Amino acid sequence: MLLKTIHVKCVVCGEVNEFKDVASVSANGFYDLDMRPPAQKRDAIIYEVQVCKKCFYVNNSIDELIDKRVFEIIKSEKYLTIAKKDINTAAKGYLLLGEIFKYSDIEVSGWNYLKAAWVFDDLRQYDEAVDARKQAIGYFKQLLGGLEGGRREQAKAVVVDLLRRTGDFENAIKLANELLEETKDKKAFVIAAMKTQILLSKDEDDGCCNMEDVDEILETGQELERAGK
Ligand SMILES: [Zn+2]
DSSP, X not given: OEEEEEEEEOTTTOXXXXXXXXXXXXXXXXXXXXXXXXXXXXXXXXGSOEEOTTTOOEESSTTSOOOTTXXXXXXXXXXXXXXXXXXXXXXXXXHHHHHHHTTTOHHHHHHHHHHHHHHHHHTTOHHHHHHHHHHHHHHHHHHHTTOOHHHHHHHHHHHHHHHHHTTOHHHHHHHHHHHHHHTTTSOHHHHHHHHHHHHHHHTTOOSOOBHHHHHHHHXXXXXXXXXXX
């Protein structure tokens, strides 16, 4: 992964910040069941959010204003509490983006909390990862009622993974079964992913799983079933 140094002027306070930016990445490989991308794209996530060191405004690029509400939001007690936490900067950036977008676009908010969870996963800060995933679950669940077709299917599949990764195996199984009912005659990989989620949840396995693992897990599951276990 090729990195370059960039200087970005904060659109809110005018401070010029120095960041590392990704010049190019490859994305070959398998996605995780929560849509986390593979290979270099996976590692690039920490460079795809910028926090202003002076006013704590956050965006994927802080020279762009998300909307006028941010002037108020970034001064709120909740925002500043997160901004002043002693945690990884990228994780903090995504938590703050989640906070900004919850007023305007809960889908974007949910994805940003999930990205914060991915950063915490890599840092092995699992309690923080679970907290971020729980926030994401809240926003994605609110969203489900209003989505249709492929986007609903994708959001629901992600919630199943979020539930399992936070140890809520019972609801993960329930939602996976619900999605299987809805997705008859639909995408084969969604069906395979949901069957895998059910097997993992029955095992109370809350670990990371990608699409490459799915075939292997399903095969093992079928063998166990045949053996009557
Ligand atoms: Zn600023």
